[in-house]
Amino acid sequence: xxxxxxxxxxxxxxxxxxxxxxxxxxxxxxxxxxxxxxxxxxxxxxxxxxxxxxxxxxxxxxxxxxxxxxxxxxxxxxxxxxxxxxxxxxxxxxxxxxxxxxxxxxxxxxxxxx
Amino acid sequence: xxxxxxxxxxxxxxxxxxxxxxxxxxxxxxxxxxxxxxxxxxxxxxxxxxxxxxxxxxxxxxxxxxxxxxxxxxxxxxxxxxxxxxxxxxxxxxxxxxxxxxxxxxxxxxxxxxxx
Numbered sequence: 001x002x003x004x005x006x007x008x009x010x011x012x013x014x015x016x017x018x019x020x021x022x023x024x025x026x027x028x029x030x031x032x033x034x035x036x037x038x039x040x041x042x043x044x045x046x047x048x049x050x051x052x053x054x055x056x057x058x059x060x061x062x063x064x065x066x067x068x069x070x071x072x073x074x075x076x077x078x079x080x081x082x083x084x085x086x087x088x089x090x091x092x093x094x095x096x097x098x099x100x101x102x103x104x105x106x107x108x109x110x111x112x113x114x
Numbered sequence: 115x116x117x118x119x120x121x122x123x124x125x126x127x128x129x130x131x132x133x134x135x136x137x138x139x140x141x142x143x144x145x146x147x148x149x150x151x152x153x154x155x156x157x158x159x160x161x162x163x164x165x166x167x168x169x170x171x172x173x174x175x176x177x178x179x180x181x182x183x184x185x186x187x188x189x190x191x192x193x194x195x196x197x198x199x200x201x202x203x204x205x206x207x208x209x210x211x212x213x214x215x216x217x218x219x220x221x222x223x224x225x226x227x228x229x230x
Binding site: 033041042043045088090092101102103104105106107108110 | 151
């Protein structure tokens with residue numbers, strides 16, 4: 001089945017130690033998104049790629065960066081995780097924007113910062 | 115101002131009953147889309163149903179239907195014949211913006227618990 005895969009499902013890191021979260025998709029979608037969801041809150045968009053074009057949300061901290069080396073893969077790098085970065089990180093994809101731009105989500109990576 | 119408002123933080127419903135989850139939205143964009151997602155305790159966001167702003171008919175997907183009242187800016191989700199597996203967090207979301215600059219904004223969610 002076509003799907004969005006995130007690895008790892010659970011990640012524990014230490015304060016200030018860089019961490020990379022991975023997302024891959026077999027849907028061949030053009031657009032990939034990264035969201036941060038803190039406990040009992042709505043998901044918050046960090047950034048997204050349309051193909052290789054990167055779009056950063058204005059309030060996304062500089063501590064968060066992303067790479068998309070090809071259509072299938074997208075990475076979220078947290079350069080110096082703080083305690084406030086502990087959250088669920090959700091990757092999503094959509095074929096295009098507009099009326100057919102339904103976003104499909106992966107299972108998420110739950111990040112713990114010690 | 116909130117763009118998506120879900121006024122029911124939690125709901126308890128008896129199994130097999132129908133349930134309506136409320137969602138109101140605010141936008142000045144004539145072209146937008148409304149979505150409902152289900153998030154079980156495992157964390158994955160599962161797409162349920164979509165309604166476009168120009169769609170004349172209310173969207174339906176199996177047991178899910180979207181009661182779209184454009185003039186009132188509401189997009190309520192109706193789940194018929196609820197099941198225990200429907201227990202989850204439900205998010206209403208709106209897509210607005212121009213091509214290449216679109217954004218999905220989520221409401222705060224409603225936690226639905228189905229009682230046997």
